[in-house]
Amino acid sequence: xxxxxxxxxxxxxxxxxxxxxxxxxxxxxxxxxxxxxxxxxxxxxxxxxxxxxxxxxxxxxxxxxxxxxxxxxxxxxxxxxxxxxxxxxxxxxxxxxxxxxxxxxxxxxxxxxxxxxxxxxxxxxxxxxxxxxxxxxxxxxxxxxxxxxxxxxxxxxxxxxxxxxxxxxxxxxxxxxxxxxxxxxxxxxxxxxxxxxxxxxxxxxxxxxxxxxxxxxxxxxxxxxxxxxxxx
Amino acid sequence: xxxxxxxxxxxxxxxxxxxxxxxxxxxxxxxxxxxxxxxxxxxxxxxxxxxxxxxxxxxxxxxxxxxxxxxxxxxxxxxxxxxxxxxxxxxxxxxxxxxxxxxxxxxxxxxxxxxxxxxxxxxxxxxxxxxxxxxxxxxxxxxxxxxxxxxxxxxxxxxxxxxxxxxxxxxxxxxxxxxxxxxxxxxxxxxxxxxxxxxxxxxxxxxxxxxxxxxxxxxxxxxxxxxxxxxxxxxxxxxxxxxxxxxxxxxxxxxxxxxxxxxxxxxxxxxxxxxxxxxxxxxxxxxxxxxxxxxxxxxxxxxxxxxxxxxxxxxxxxxxxxxxxxxxxxxxxxxxxxxxxxxxxxxxxxxxxxxxxxxxxxxxxxxxxxxxxxxxxxxxxxxxxxxxxxxxxxxxxxxxxxxxxxxxxxxxxxxxxxxxxxxxxxxxxxxxxxxxxxxxxxxxxxxxxxxxxxxxxxxxxxxxxxxxxxxxxxxxxxxxxxxxxxxxxxxxxxxxxxxxxxxxxxxxxxxxxxxxxxxxxxxxxxxxxxxxxxxxxxxxxxxxxxxxxxxxxxxxxxxxx
Numbered sequence: 001x002x003x004x005x006x007x008x009x010x011x012x013x014x015x016x017x018x019x020x021x022x023x024x025x026x027x028x029x030x031x032x033x034x035x036x037x038x039x040x041x042x043x044x045x046x047x048x049x050x051x052x053x054x055x056x057x058x059x060x061x062x063x064x065x066x067x068x069x070x071x072x073x074x075x076x077x078x079x080x081x082x083x084x085x086x087x088x089x090x091x092x093x094x095x096x097x098x099x100x101x102x103x104x105x106x107x108x109x110x111x112x113x114x115x116x117x118x119x120x121x122x123x124x125x126x127x128x129x130x131x132x133x134x135x136x137x138x139x140x141x142x143x144x145x146x147x148x149x150x151x152x153x154x155x156x157x158x159x160x161x162x163x164x165x166x167x168x169x170x171x172x173x174x175x176x177x178x179x180x181x182x183x184x185x186x187x188x189x190x191x192x193x194x195x196x197x198x199x200x201x202x203x204x205x206x207x208x209x210x211x212x213x214x215x216x217x218x219x220x221x222x223x224x225x226x227x228x229x230x231x232x
Numbered sequence: 233x234x235x236x237x238x239x240x241x242x243x244x245x246x247x248x249x250x251x252x253x254x255x256x257x258x259x260x261x262x263x264x265x266x267x268x269x270x271x272x273x274x275x276x277x278x279x280x281x282x283x284x285x286x287x288x289x290x291x292x293x294x295x296x297x298x299x300x301x302x303x304x305x306x307x308x309x310x311x312x313x314x315x316x317x318x319x320x321x322x323x324x325x326x327x328x329x330x331x332x333x334x335x336x337x338x339x340x341x342x343x344x345x346x347x348x349x350x351x352x353x354x355x356x357x358x359x360x361x362x363x364x365x366x367x368x369x370x371x372x373x374x375x376x377x378x379x380x381x382x383x384x385x386x387x388x389x390x391x392x393x394x395x396x397x398x399x400x401x402x403x404x405x406x407x408x409x410x411x412x413x414x415x416x417x418x419x420x421x422x423x424x425x426x427x428x429x430x431x432x433x434x435x436x437x438x439x440x441x442x443x444x445x446x447x448x449x450x451x452x453x454x455x456x457x458x459x460x461x462x463x464x465x466x467x468x469x470x471x472x473x474x475x476x477x478x479x480x481x482x483x484x485x486x487x488x489x490x491x492x493x494x495x496x497x498x499x500x501x502x503x504x505x506x507x508x509x510x511x512x513x514x515x516x517x518x519x520x521x522x523x524x525x526x527x528x529x530x531x532x533x534x535x536x537x538x539x540x541x542x543x544x545x546x547x548x549x550x551x552x553x554x555x556x557x558x559x560x561x562x563x564x565x566x567x568x569x570x571x572x573x574x575x576x577x578x579x580x581x582x583x584x585x586x587x588x589x590x591x592x593x594x595x596x597x598x599x600x601x602x603x604x605x606x607x608x609x610x611x612x613x614x615x616x617x618x619x620x621x622x623x624x625x626x627x628x629x630x631x632x633x634x635x636x637x638x639x640x641x642x643x644x645x646x647x648x649x650x651x652x653x654x655x656x657x658x659x660x661x662x663x664x665x666x667x668x669x670x671x672x673x674x675x676x677x678x679x680x681x682x683x684x685x686x687x688x689x690x691x692x693x694x695x696x697x698x699x700x701x702x703x704x705x706x707x708x709x710x711x712x713x714x715x716x717x718x719x720x721x722x723x724x725x726x727x728x729x730x731x732x733x734x735x736x737x738x739x740x741x742x743x744x745x746x747x748x749x750x751x752x753x754x755x756x757x758x759x760x761x762x763x764x765x766x767x768x769x770x771x772x773x774x775x776x777x778x779x780x781x782x783x784x785x786x787x788x789x790x791x792x793x
Contacts, residue, residue, distance in 0.1 A: 011609045022604055037579065044578070048577050062565060069558060145379075156615055189301075
């Protein structure tokens with residue numbers, strides 16, 4: 001997974017920590033099993049020694065396991081907290097925000113994502129954000145549970161009806177990042193995809209203005225059609 | 233005047249009133265109930281695999297049209313319910329129900345009719361699920377998340393049938409569990425204190441208590457869902473105070489507990505097999521028994537590990553992480569003691585031990601992979617990817633398939649008087665192992681590298697997951713063949729397997745003291761239980777007596793100078 005936001009770096013690092021911890025456990029268990037099977041395989045023989053373990057050995061093993069688990073727990077908290085840190089808007093980012101993140105509402109609905117921008121513009125499927133800018137995505141749902149999932153930019157997060165979930169990211173590079181929904185939401189769930197287009201601040205401003213004007217023009221057209229009796 | 237003695241009745245040669253199948257279906261004998269559950273579970277294993285194969289055919293190539301989106305979702309929903317409620321849980325509960333009363337020296341169960349009602353409810357649940365083919369199967373997924381299951385989104389009666397079937401089956405499991413608890417509490421053989429109960433019997437006790445706790449939680453959630461769907465309830469509906477997340481909490485408590493229950497059963501089985509085949513006592517019984525109880529409690533408390541992307545507080549996420557990681561200690565101790573039991577023994581590599589070793593391998597890989605899902609930020613990356621599908625299948629195939637089949641091969645001689653075909657068992661084992669590795673290892677890569685999401689009826693070309701999915705599909709076909717071989721082996725060996733005698737493995741627990749198959753009343757006589765290994769005690773005593781008698785004979789026959 002390529003990482004294009006500060007939080008995803010932390011997610012990635014913690015994943016690799018977990019991966020190596022898991023690998024150690026698998027190697028120890030499988031290695032011990034293979035050794036025991038090769039060493040003690042026997043069709044017949046005298047009854048083996050009836051060995052029992054005392055408490056001390058058990059406490060030692062439990063102690064090692066506890067330290068291993070505690071270490072992972074601490075690392076888990078450290079990296080998770082780092083991943084949750086609010087990213088800052090950089091010099092190349094949108095200057096007009098004055099330290100506040102750019103708040104965009106993402107609404108999951110069967111089976112597309114709608115993005116509402118601060119100026120009243122909205123878009124479906126494609127989210128446009130400025131590069132190097134802290135973005136706070138407020139996830140909501142109008143129907144069932146959906147999961148917003150653009151791995152290169154941010155953590156997965158569920159949009160649950162009646163609740164608001166937040167995702168923070170700051171894209172470090174212009175480009176298009178693809179994502180999909182990750183919770184079964186009905187028959188067209190597999191097709192519920194999304195794209196985040198990271199552009200320069202100027203292009204972003206231009207996009208939201210154009211989008212707003214086009215939406216207003218479309219709304220005015222509908223109103224005039226209703227007034228002229230062209231639309232029932 | 234004393235009554236005259238009853239004459240001995242001779243019944244040989246008289247056919248029973250009812251045919252055998254009717255006797256079996258109406259019997260409250262724990263062995264009959266257990267056998268029906270085991271046979272039913274194996275039958276549903278076959279059906280679940282057919283469903284899995286159909287889904288894998290759909291996912292063989294990108295944007296395949298073999299199944300429609302709705303058809304795929306229905307197959308997925310049926311597969312999930314079948315694998316959990318009709319295969320894994322009934323198999324482990326069925327084997328426990330058959331074996332545990334024998335292991336503790338009981339001549340039956342404490343509440344036999346309750347167990348029989350439990351079986352009937354489970355069968356009714358299974359019928360309800362598959363009767364949906366007459367109208368509409370559910371299409372809401374393995375754990376159907378509210379509010380997708382609300383009438384507004386899925387108005388046909390597939391969800392109702394799913395609720396009914398899983399509810400009836402769960403109620404049946406609770407009844408069976410209550411009977412097992414009562415039996416373990418009141419019908420243990422003289423001298424069998426809790427500290428002398430076989431580890432498998434202890435695992436049954438822990439698993440049964442767990443079912444009694446988690447079963448009603450799911451039943452409550454299902455009842456709320458039915459009220460939502462049919463009586464304008466608002467438990468899980470958004471608005472008017474409804475809480476969609478409540479469903480997730482309640483259902484994950486059940487599913488996480490059931491996951492632990494299957495593992496506890498598997499570890500109990502492996503402990504019995506390890507001691508019998510290594511001819512050694514468990515390295516530390518007390519620690520294993522305490523660890524199994526800890527897994528039940530801590531494991532269930534880790535239910536929110538499945539909700540780390542939901543809008544819940546970070547404190548709750550850390551709590552879930554703490555509980556999940558705390559499981560490393562009891563799981564680690566169980567693994568350590570099981571492997572240490574095998575070490576130093578004389579391992580006879582027969583099918584039960586082979587499957588038990590396979591279970592240890594698969595469970596270790598599955599649980600270690602779950603570790604990455606327990607670290608909160610890591611779970612934000614992995615949650616709902618096919619990596620989680622792979623981890624879950626490794627653990628559950630380890631517990632229910634390898635663990636369940638290890639138990640089946642081990643206790644099959646007790647149930648039928650015959651052993652299962654050894655060659656076919658070995659071929660089946662290696663085929664299942666190959667199927668597991670081919671079928672699910674690629675999904676680890678597809679999930680972690682490419683983030684392929686779960687439950688989707690298709691994926692797109694150019695997303696880098698095609699090769700993984702092709703291999704996974706081939707692996708599932710191999711897995712299907714492997715599991716089918718064990719089912720066929722069991723069917724063939726029931727009548728045609730080699731005769732086993734009453735104690736083919738040199739077991740140390742009381743079930744091997746009974747005839748194979750056992751009489752309806754299980755035992756004519758019972759030995760006093762003075763240790764966790766009563767049959768070994770008898771063998772040792774006989775050995776001592778024989779040695780003394782031989783020594784005495786030798787002494788007596790010494791020529792006098």
